[in-house]
Amino acid sequence: MLDAVADGGHGGVLLICGAVGIGKTVAVAEWAAQQLPHTHHDTRVAWVTIREQTSLWPELRSCLGSSGPGTGQPAAGVGEAEAVIAALADDSTPTVLVLDDAHLITDPLALAGLEYFLQYAPPTVTTVLCARFDPPIRWHLLELNSRLTRWTAPDLALSAEEAADLCAEHGCDLDPQSLRTLMSLTEGWAALIRIAAIYLAAHDGDHRDALTALARPPHAFTDLLVGELIDTLPPALRQFLTCTSIPEEFTEELADAMVGGGSAHRLYELDRINFPMTSQTRGGRVWHTYHPMLRAYFLAEANRLGADLCSDLRLRAARQLMSAGELRAALPHLLTVADHRPLAGFLAEHALALVFAGDGESLFDSLAETAPDVLADPYLRLLQVTDALLHGDSGSAQAYRDSARLLADDDPLSLAGPHRLEALTTAVDAELAVATGNAVETGVFPDRMPPADRPDLDGYLAVTTGTALALRGELARGEERLRIALTRTRSRCHPRLRLIAVTRLAVTAGLAGSITTMRQRAERACAIARDHDLLDLPETVHATALEAYGAYLQGTEPQPGHIRILCAEHIRRDGTPGPVAGWLPHVVGSLLDCHHSADRGAAADRLRRSIGRLLDADPPPALSGGLLSAAVWALLGAGETVTAQQLAERARIVLGRTPDTVLSGAALTAVAGNHHGVVLQVEPLLTPTPGLHPVTQLTSWLLYARAHHQLGNDSKTREAVDNGLCIAATHRITRPFFDVPGTIELLDYYAGCFGHRSAFADTVRAGHHSRRRIDHPALTATELTILRQLPSGRTTQHIADDLGVSINTVKTHMRGIYAKLGTSSRMETLQEARRTGLL
Structure with a gap:
């Protein structure tokens, strides 16, 4: 790539920016010393390493071998640049000029001269600037002329293979998991990888334990980061970094909430000095992330400020993330706060949404580890029932339901309040009845659903009770409840809940015998899954099964992709293999495969096994x-x-x-x-x-x-x-x-x-x-034309007149038809033609 820049022939400029130890100088020096003499043997290299007291132009003239005096103009101005350009123009030797540590050029006149030189340098000169951040000149002028190439830290980052080789040079061979951990900590930062390799080589034994310790940077890391990067920052910027390192990633609004405003200016400063920070756009917002090692350092700084300040910062972060809809990111901050009241309020409002977003297992594991007293609440135990049901684990769901019943008997109070607890209890009991095949035996569901004052909980209650009503034969009431659910899930609810509602409406249509409506609703559910990237959920597989079975009943050829989706299996929570969404969709897939597989015997065996497991495991009414x-x-x-x-x-x-x-x-x-x-x-x-x-x-x-x-x-x-x-x-x-x-x-x-x-x-x-079984020779096109005239009852003469041929020609074709079909009269011919599908 460096060769390509030197080959441009238009006075190209390469600007390499990155933090200390990223490999800027090493890369260019190795190329200039080893590669360049072979690929560009007639090219000379002029290397100037900038120091704080460096006089740029005298140093540059010395490197270029130009002994002429300066212009006598101001020492570092445009005039000096013109003199160097003139000297280079008189010399046709291809030249690579390297300015290392160019960020140390701070004198305004020197910067003006550098800008002039980069714009007007002869085509034979390629300029390479290595800097920790962009020198403050007008780089866009070079970009407009397509003469500027930029390399940043990601361009110089070591790959996983290169990092493994570097560690091996230090006698440290890493297994794949340890290598992934090292790359996540260093992001390919060469100096950090080398320090890590030395550290790991000095700690015999399990590398994973040593890498865990690296997550809290030892002195070798902090010395590099502090001495070369952090100590150069002004106090206000260091304070900003300390506060905003609390969340793993942050937006400008989140940073303002944590530091009290002025974040836009701080972020601009960090960008200007090329601080190791990445930014990406997601959900219409720009999210910023610090390098893991730097964030670890500033997190340690934040912890040294005291528990009260850290708790305040985490609560600020949690509130802002909640307002932005980032519930998953808000939870870890609340878990670390000693006072569990904010956590309880958060769970009362948002725990159900986290469960539907697929974060239930991690939520409950985190609570069991850090807040077991909160997890012992009956509302959260009921949510564990919901999470287990969403994963198709009815056994665990029943166990959690029994536990929730005992907790409610011991202490009827709940963090969610009595109304939400009642609503969730009704919803869970209805869904559990459906999952275990007991929907028919359960008591009559109330005509009026208990209000929960939460769209997601109200929607979930309507979905579950509507499904139970439909499965017990009350299709009209079930359809009404499910339509209510669909209305309530259109706003401020996770799209999975809407997907479930539409899929259950498709089930209701199927139970009512409205096959076309069932297919339309199932297709709509699949569209919701595609729009919201929910294709791997059991509900999507169920919707696919409904659409595929409806197509099967209506004579439409199934899509091969649908058969693969329905027949797919995975390892379930209990460690056993099983279908992705239960045995019912698997039966549908096996049924379709039985009609389209080249090996019908094997397909029939899969169908037998699948429907047998359905009779064993799933509710019989299915x-x-x-x-x-x-x-x-x-x-x-x-x-x-x-x-x-x-x-x-x-x-x-x-x-x-x-x-x-x-x-x-x-x-x-x-x-x-x-x-x-x-x-x-x-x-x-x-x-x-x-x-x-x-x-x-x-x-x-x-x-x-x-x-x-x-x-x-x-x-x-x-x-x-x-x-x-x-x-x-x-x-x-x-x-x-x-x-x-x-x-x-x-x-x-x-x-x-x-x-x-x-x-x-x-x-x-x-x-x-x-x-069909066709056991006669094929008819000609004319014979088919005459055959299709026979059901009309027209005479042979009328058929001849319509076709514009003689009656004898028609009779000849009729004899051919009789012979091929093995018939002797019009009536026999019509019967045989209908039997074989010719008519």
Whole structure:
């Protein structure tokens, strides 16, 4: 990179700025001594190291070998620069001029001359300036002419591999974890890495323990930082650094809250002197962070000021961070304050938000370590129930709920007050009932939800009670509660709560049989997850499962990515492998995979295992909407008849006699050829019953139609097909037509006879085209054209006239159609064409 600067040929300037020990001088010196003679053998190097008493221009003339006198103008002015430029212009030798420690040039006339020289130096001169901060000249003039290149500390920072090599030179070999710790402490600062390597080499044993000690800088570090960097700062700036080192990162507003104002000027000063500090924009704010070693030094300085001052600074920081919505960053400051009252107030207002943000585990671990008395509050114990439920750990949730009940009995007072405690208790009990499959058995939920005066808690209460009501069959009340939840979560709530509300609304639509609405709501939930980077949450996987199962029922091909998401597994909290979001979405993914996997046997085995675990672990009511019978049909389609029988029997034992278990048994009876048995099994499901799912109704009518068709009862067959089509067209459901054998053939047989539902029937038939058995030669384009004229009842002469050909030509094509389809009349031809999907 240095070679590239020297090769510019336009009088390029390289400005290298960084703190002491970052490697500025070493990099340039090594290049000038070792690399440059090989790549630019005719280039001379003039090196001037600036000292406080250095006379820049005489020193520069001496290095360039120019013995001419100065101009006699003011000693360090533009005239001296002009003289040097003139001397260089007369000499065509390529020159690299290095000004080391250029930040020590402070004389105004010397700076004016330097600026002039950098602007008008001959093209043969490349100037490299090494400085701890930018000398105060107009650098933008060079930038406008594209002649300035800047390097800062990150450009010179050592990589992890280089740091490991440097440590190895000192006989210190670091394991990957220790190396990561070293890099986080030093951020590649070369001098600090070398000091750390010497320190670690002198401390035999576990390097991790020694690195832990480095987090509180030993003398070797502080000597470098204080002697070369901190001692040069004015007292006011050091005080600012001490106060603002309390938070890991801060904004200008946060700094003002901690020091009482004037932060903009202090930050400008730190930026001007190139103090080791990084800045990044997040959430519309600029956040500043000090180098870890420097922050550690100033934190120690703050602690020496006394516990009261430190507590005051931490409370100021916490209040400002809370007002900015940075709850996660505010918590550590409150945990370190001896007086727990501010912490209790913070938890009463914001603990639920932290749980939904995914910080529950770290919150409770921190409280257990630093404030166990606060954690023993019943409100926080209930929040542990919520956190466990969000992670799918119903066992831990039940244990926390029992503990909260005991705490409330011992001391009914809570940091959150009675109203919030009551609201959270109701919400947790409802969600726990849903998670454990007891929503049907629980008592009636109150018509009026206890007010909590917190949008997130009110929303959570509405979500949980609405879900419980929906699962126990009160779909209208459940839908109403969930819509209230959605309204309350639109402002000042974590987006995860809104994601849960929309996903549960999709569940409610699915339970009601509104498949299209279920898909639309599930897609909306997935959009919320994408917008807020919540794609890895269980709720997103549930929404994906609802959308994918709805697409499956309506005959749409699933996205391969959805199958991967639903079938994915991970290591759960208890250390065992399991699905990301419970076994129900896993069953949906396995079901889709069973129809699309190249290895259907292996896919069928995964489906068997998945639905078996669902029957073991998850609430039985989750198996609804025809999912169980769909799994049985998938296993039968894969040739796994015995497995399908075992699954149907086990589901009957676990779930009892439900419509889905009846249909599963009827599917096996149909495959066995017992058509009278099928009729007896499904007839009770044909009577209109409130709450019976449309997929169940449709499948029942199709099994009934197929059985009567096999028994020769044409009138009952036609009635059953009509009733099934009425349900299917209303909800746009197609999958049962593909699952129940022989139903597509019935649609083919009655094609064109379904009135206003004929278009939907044709859509179903077209969707099954790839599954048809076609055992005749393909028709030509002309033969297909004539075949499509036959259902109209037009004569052969009329068809010939429409096509503009002779009647004999039409008759010839008709004979070809009869021969290919194996028929001998128009009626037989129409029946065969419908059976095979040609019509």
